[in-house]
Amino acid sequence: MYKLGLIGYPIQHSLSPWIHERLLQKAQLQGEYRLFEITPEDDFEQKVMELKEKELDGFNVTVPYKEKIIPFLDELDDIAKEMQAVNTVVRVDERWIGYNTDGIGYVRSLESAYPTFFEQLDRKVMILGAGGASRGIYYALTKFGVTQIDIANRTKEKAEDIAKLGKDKSKTNIFTIEEASKVLKEYDLIIQTTSMGMKSVDLKPIVQLKQLKSGAIMSDIVYQPIKTQILQDAERLGARILLGHTMLLYQAQYAFEIWTGKRPEVIEMEHELLAVLEGR
Numbered sequence: 650m651y652k653l654g655l656i657g658y659p660i661q662h663s664l665s666p667w668i669h670e671r672l673l674q675k676a677q678l679q680g681e682y683r684l685f686e687i688t689p690e691d692d693f694e695q696k697v698m699e700l701k702e703k704e705l706d707g708f709n710v711t712v713p714y715k716e717k718i719i720p721f722l723d724e725l726d727d728i729a730k731e732m733q734a735v736n737t738v739v740r741v742d743e744r745w746i747g748y749n750t751d752g753i754g755y756v757r758s759l760e761s762a763y764p765t766f767f768e769q770l771d772r773k774v775m776i777l778g779a780g781g782a783s784r785g786i787y788y789a790l791t792k793f794g795v796t797q798i799d800i801a802n803r804t805k806e807k808a809e810d811i812a813k814l815g816k817d818k819s820k821t822n823i824f825t826i827e828e829a830s831k832v833l834k835e836y837d838l839i840i841q842t843t844s845m846g847m848k849s850v851d852l853k854p855i856v857q858l859k860q861l862k863s864g865a866i867m868s869d870i871v872y873q874p875i876k877t878q879i880l881q882d883a884e885r886l887g888a889r890i891l892l893g894h895t896m897l898l899y900q901a902q903y904a905f906e907i908w909t910g911k912r913p914e915v916i917e918m919e920h921e922l923l924a925v926l927e928g929r
Contacts (some may be wrong), residue, residue, distance in 0.1 A: 654684065755900070880892070
């Protein structure tokens with residue numbers, strides 16, 4: 650009987666319980682996935698101590714606690730060390746080990762939609778934004794052998810910090826958002842990682858797509874709305890698209906694998922999750 654959960658704030662509308670309950674069913678395992686909301690007014694250390702007493706097998710961590718949880722962990726895997734951010738914790742012999750599944754989750758979602766993408770490692774990738782998601786995706790792409798990953802951000806300093814993760818593995822040019830709009834024709838994959846396009850933020854695209862080449866893949870990790878304005882515009886220009894909810898699903902699959910050792914197939918869950926999102 651697996652005891653799993655999520656900490657963060659706010660999390661009452663999280664899709665994680667639905668996803669992980671479906672994964673438990675698919676893996677034919679017994680278990681539960683609960684929400685443990687920790688408000689900014691709460692004593693975080695006290696709440697973590699209470700969580701330890703519950704003897705969970707594992708839990709996810711979302712904003713604003715992906716960094717704050719680290720001092721309470723006994724070990725970090727290599728990716729979480731590099732990211733200095735944790736979104737998955739597993740209990741092994743009473744020890745808490747932290748992982749970050751975002752980057753690998755993104756790569757798996759890309760492989761699911763476009764299985765041949767990594768067959769040509771001379772692909773050129775542009776990442777829009779330099780936040781935590783951008784950092785995880787950049788690192789995972791370097792691990793999968795992509796040798797040219799450029800970053801565009803409003804301020805170049807954060808992008809330059811991410812580029813250090815590439816070291817000798819990938820070449821990275823840093824652009825402003827305005828500069829990125831002018832060079833999009835060079836890229837096989839463009840990944841939008843900012844909050845631009847969210848229902849509650851701003852629906853207009855972060856970059857101008859006039860230079861986007863036909864057949865390129867336009868990816869947006871935003872999943873509400875399901876098909877953001879930038880994805881709609883890219884599709885009209887002849888690009889292929891990658892919807893944001895698939896990253897959410899595949900990073901959950903990897904977390905589930907860490908907790909249980911099982912990796913359920915989730916392709917059909919992409920359509921199920923889409924239906925859940927459409928009903929919101």
